[in-house]
Amino acid sequence: MEAKEEKKPSEKEQGSESVSMIRTLTIVAIISGILIVGAYQWTGPTIKKNKAEFLRKAIFQTLPQIKELKIFKEEPAGILVPLVGEEEKATRYFAGYDASGALVGVVVEAEGQGFQDVIRIIYAYSPEKKAIVGFKVLETKETPGLGDKIEKDPHFLENFEALDVRLDADQKSLVHPIEVVKIGNKKDLWQIDAITGATISSKAVGRMVNKSAGERVPVIEKNLSLLKGGS
Amino acid sequence: MVEGQGLEGKTTANLETFLNGLWKENPVLVTILGMCPTLAVSNSVINAFSMGVATTFVLVMSNFLISLIRNLVPKQVRMATFIMIIATFVTVAEYVIQAISIEIHRSLGAFISLIVVNCIILGRAEAFASKNRVIPSILDGFGSGFGFTLAICCMGAIREVLGSGAFAGVDLFGPHYEPWVVMILPSGGFFIFGLLLLFSNWLNQRLKRKGA
Numbered sequence: 001m002e003a004k005e006e007k008k009p010s011e012k013e014q015g016s017e018s019v020s021m022i023r024t025l026t027i028v029a030i031i032s033g034i035l036i037v038g039a040y041q042w043t044g045p046t047i048k049k050n051k052a053e054f055l056r057k058a059i060f061q062t063l064p065q066i067k068e069l070k071i072f073k074e075e076p077a078g079i080l081v082p083l084v085g086e087e088e089k090a091t092r093y094f095a096g097y098d099a100s101g102a103l104v105g106v107v108v109e110a111e112g113q114g115f116q117d118v119i120r121i122i123y124a125y126s127p128e129k130k131a132i133v134g135f136k137v138l139e140t141k142e143t144p145g146l147g148d149k150i151e152k153d154p155h156f157l158e159n160f161e162a163l164d165v166r167l168d169a170d171q172k173s174l175v176h177p178i179e180v181v182k183i184g185n186k187k188d189l190w191q192i193d194a195i196t197g198a199t200i201s202s203k204a205v206g207r208m209v210n211k212s213a214g215e216r217v218p219v220i221e222k223n224l225s226l227l228k229g230g231s
Numbered sequence: 232m233v234e235g236q237g238l239e240g241k242t243t244a245n246l247e248t249f250l251n252g253l254w255k256e257n258p259v260l261v262t263i264l265g266m267c268p269t270l271a272v273s274n275s276v277i278n279a280f281s282m283g284v285a286t287t288f289v290l291v292m293s294n295f296l297i298s299l300i301r302n303l304v305p306k307q308v309r310m311a312t313f314i315m316i317i318a319t320f321v322t323v324a325e326y327v328i329q330a331i332s333i334e335i336h337r338s339l340g341a342f343i344s345l346i347v348v349n350c351i352i353l354g355r356a357e358a359f360a361s362k363n364r365v366i367p368s369i370l371d372g373f374g375s376g377f378g379f380t381l382a383i384c385c386m387g388a389i390r391e392v393l394g395s396g397a398f399a400g401v402d403l404f405g406p407h408y409e410p411w412v413v414m415i416l417p418s419g420g421f422f423i424f425g426l427l428l429l430f431s432n433w434l435n436q437r438l439k440r441k442g443a
Contacts, residue, residue, distance in 0.1 A: 032319035043330035
């Protein structure tokens with residue numbers, strides 16, 4: 001059945017055996033290293049492109065009426081400047097414009113701990129409505145069938161069609177922090193109806209949107225003329 | 232070296248090696264190895280198929296390399312060597328999956344990295360590739376890999392149809408179908424797996440009786 005080939009190394013002394021063990025492991029490690037680096041070099045650009053493409057597609061889904069996108073990054077002291085080229089670490093603001101060039105909304109990224117692992121989302125803020133008008137989950141490992149409803153559940157996603165994130169008088173924080181309430185108890189525009197069976201995931205999303213909006217919306221409002229000008 | 236030989240095995244021995252992994256010693260249905268991915272990512276056909284292909288790739292490549300260097304590896308460090316080789320190909324597979332589709336990578340999540348500890352692969356390396364020539368080892372990798380893919384895709388198809396009312400993402404029953412959610416949850420995986428084992432054992436016994 002199986003072609004057997006008994007070719008065990010003959011008895012050797014202790015010393016040369018260790019040498020051969022070290023040699024084998026070193027050679028295999030070098031081969032492994034070369035293979036991994038090769039694969040990384042080969043796929044790296046495609047992976048980067050895929051990720052950027054995925055994000056772009058997601059942004060256009062959260063703000064379906066936009067035709068053009070401009071990317072800004074946040075400098076210290078909350079000043080926005082156009083992002084030139086690519087910067088991995090930059091805090092990015094994606095400003096979307098409609099066909100006539102008017103600002104529709106600004107999309108930002110947010111992340112936070114969910115039930116299983118980090119959840120990454122994007123949401124769109126409309127300066128005109130002073131509200132969050134779009135939402136999409138980029139990355140989640142929440143329980144299939146329960147927690148992953150934050151991605152698809154139509155009733156939950158309705159929460160983000162007009163989620164009030166008005167700023168207070170000194171333009172520094174939200175008038176009403178975003179609250180997650182039990183399903184069916186949503187009364188105010190700044191509340192989120194949770195998903196039955198996925199309370200932890202819903203609350204995690206609420207928390208991260210609240211925190212992120214508290215930081216990002218003031219920056220957007222401060223730089224509104226720049227964002228509207230589009231350059 | 233000779234790589235990626237077709238299934239037209241030159242000898243019956245080669246063919247038998249291949250068929251062994253595919254059915255007679257199917258890693259999932261007969262030797263019950265690799266349960267973790269089988270239960271965890273078989274909640275949809277696409278997930279199951281991608282996992283099957285990734286595992287097959289790792290199996291074939293690691294079997295090939297291990298068989299190639301089998302006479303140079305001192306037996307005291309063979310496990311370390313095998314795991315290192317397997318981990319290398321898993322990393323390569325992870326990059327390739329990300330390059331093909333971010334969505335698939337998203338849904339398989341941590342289970343791609345966990346191919347490293349899939350007992351099917353280390354099992355084949357230890358039981359076959361470290362004792363046999365290169366070509367039979369590659370065929371053995373393909374056999375076990377396809378066997379695994381076959382089993383996990385069966386699970387994926389059943390679970391997706393029952394649990395989401397869809398096949399490979401295509402809706403089958405329209406919006407009024409109330410999905411049997413438990414089927415895509417872990418417990419559903421165990422139910423279906425048990426039934427699948429029952430079925431394959433019944434089939435095997437039947438075939439044996441007919442043959443006798």
